Amino acid sequence: MNVLAVDIGGTHVKILATGQKEPRRFPSGPELTPKDMVAGVKKLAQGWKYDAVSIGYPGPVIHGRVVSDPHNLGKGWVAFDFGKEFGKLDFLVHSVAFAPREELTGQFVNTTRKGFATALDVSAYSLIAVTRAAAPLMTDGGSVVTLTYLGSERVVPHYNVMGVAKAALESSVRYLAHDLGPKNIRVNAISAGPIRTLAARGVAGISKMVDHHREFAPLRHATEQSECGDTALFLLSSLGRGITGEVIYVDGGYHILGSLLSTE
Ligand SMILES: NC(=O)c1ccc[n+]([C@@H]2O[C@H](COP(=O)([O-])OP(=O)(O)OC[C@H]3O[C@@H](n4cnc5c(N)ncnc54)[C@H](O)[C@@H]3O)[C@@H](O)[C@H]2O)c1
Numbered sequence: 282m283n284v285l286a287v288d289i290g291g292t293h294v295k296i297l298a299t300g301q302k303e304p305r306r307f308p309s310g311p312e313l314t315p316k317d318m319v320a321g322v323k324k325l326a327q328g329w330k331y332d333a334v335s336i337g338y339p340g341p342v343i344h345g346r347v348v349s350d351p352h353n354l355g356k357g358w359v360a361f362d363f364g365k366e367f368g369k370l371d372f373l374v375h376s377v378a379f380a381p382r383e384e385l386t387g388q389f390v391n392t393t394r395k396g397f398a399t400a401l402d403v404s405a406y407s408l409i410a411v412t413r414a415a416a417p418l419m420t421d422g423g424s425v426v427t428l429t430y431l432g433s434e435r436v437v438p439h440y441n442v443m444g445v446a447k448a449a450l451e452s453s454v455r456y457l458a459h460d461l462g463p464k465n466i467r468v469n470a471i472s473a474g475p476i477r478t479l480a481a482r483g484v485a486g487i488s489k490m491v492d493h494h495r496e497f498a499p500l501r502h503a504t505e506q507s508e509c510g511d512t513a514l515f516l517l518s519s520l521g522r523g524i525t526g527e528v529i530y531v532d533g534g535y536h537i538l539g540s541l542l543s544t545e
Contacts, residue, residue, distance in 0.1 A: 282414055285331035287322055289354070290339035296322055298329040313354045315347075315361040323367075333414060334367050345417075362420075370418035372517040375411055375427040378480055379403040380443050386485040389441040400442045405449035412457050412468065422465030424517045427454060428509070429470045429528060431536050439485040451528055458526030467525035469516050474504030474532030497541055500533030 283299040293306040294313075305325045322334075340358075341348045347358045380400035384392055408427050415425070432440035433447035451470055458468040475481060475490040484490075495503045512531045515521050530536050 282333060282411075283329075283331045285322075285326055285329065285334045286337070287318075287334060288337045289318060289351075290337065294318055294321060296326055298326065298331045301329060309354065311353060311355060314357045315363070316357070316366065317355070319363070319366040333418075334363070336363060364417060364420055368418070369420045370415050370423060371421070372424045372426070373411060373415045374513060374517070375408045375425065377403060377407050378428070378443065378446070380441075380446065380483070382483050384442045385439055385483050387439075387441075389444075392442045397442055397445070400446040401449055404443065404446035405453055408450055408453050409457065412461070416461055416464065416466055419464070419466050423467070424521065425457070425461075425466065425468040426513050426516050427468075427470045429454075429472045430475075431472055431530075431532065433472075435536075437490075443484070454528065455526045462525055467516075467521065469521070469524060469526070470528045471509055471512050471516070472528050472530045472532065472536070473509045474498065474535055476504055476506060476509075478506075494533070494535055497538065498533035498535040499537070502533060504532055 285296060285298045288295040289309070292309055294309050295304050295306045297304040307321045307325055338347060338351075338358075339353070340351045345364070346360050346362075348360075350356055350358050380403075381396045384396040384400065408425075412425050415423070427450060429447045429451055430440070430443070431437065432444035433451050437444065454468050454470045461468060474494050475487060477487055477491055481487045491503045495501065498504075509531050512529060516524065516529070
C-alpha cells in the first residue's frame, strides 16, 4: 500500500509518498484553511500514486477528527472530514491468489509448512489486509468482492493447499461481513468455475478441468470471465445491496451436482 504522508506543521505543508525520494512543499500560513490544505496537497501530489493519506496535524486529534483550531493556521479545522475531502472508495475487488507450483501437483499430504504459510498469506490474509485499509475510505458504505473456488469445500485433485486457502478466504468473507456490515460495507465472494488464466495454469490438469466442466455443468459450457465480471458488477452495485457474507457460484451450476452420471 502506498501512503501519502502530509506534515502540516511549520512554515510549509510538506508531502512525501511511498516510493518517492524528494518531498514536495507549499507555503503554510495564518490564512490556511483545511480546504486550502487539501486542494494544495492534491495539486502537489499529482502524478504520485497513493492508496491512503496519513496527516501529521499540529494539535490534538481524537478518532481522526481535529478537536481545536491551530494557533498558526486559518479557521475550520475542528471536526473537518479529511477522509471525505481526499476522496472516498465505493468498492474493492480482491482477485489475488498464489501457492508455490510444487504444492499444486501430487498429493495434499505432502504440503510443506512454508507452502501452506505462503498460500494462506497471499490468498486469504491479503483480503483482510486490503479490506482493513479500504474500509475507512468507504465513508458512504461500500462493497468488497473476492474470487474463490469450489476446491474450498470439495476435494479437487491438485488444488491441494489452495483449497485450504480458499476455505480460509470464504470464512474471512463472513467475519469481515459481520464486522463491517454496520458501516454498510458488504463483503462477498464469487466462486468461479475453472478458467484457463495465468494463475490457473499453475494448477496441474486445468485444461482437463475446463473440459470436464463443459461436459457436466448443467449449463454445459465452460465458465467465462465475462460471467464473473457481470456477477461482480451486480454485487458491487446497489443491485446487491441486500447481500453480504455470501459465496455466489458462477460455475454454470456445477457445484449442485451430486453425481457425474450423465442422463443423456
Ligand atoms: N482461473 C480460475 O479457474 C479461477 C477459478 C476460481 C477462482 N479463481 C480466483 O480468481 C482470482 C484471480 O485469478 P485468475 O485466475 O484471474 O488469475 P490471474 O493470474 O489473472 O490473477 C492472479 C493475480 O494474483 C496476483 N498475485 C499473485 N501473487 C501475488 C502477491 N504475492 N502479491 C500481489 N499480487 C499477487 C497476480 O499478479 C495476478 O494479478 C484468484 O483469487 C483465483 O484463485 C480463479
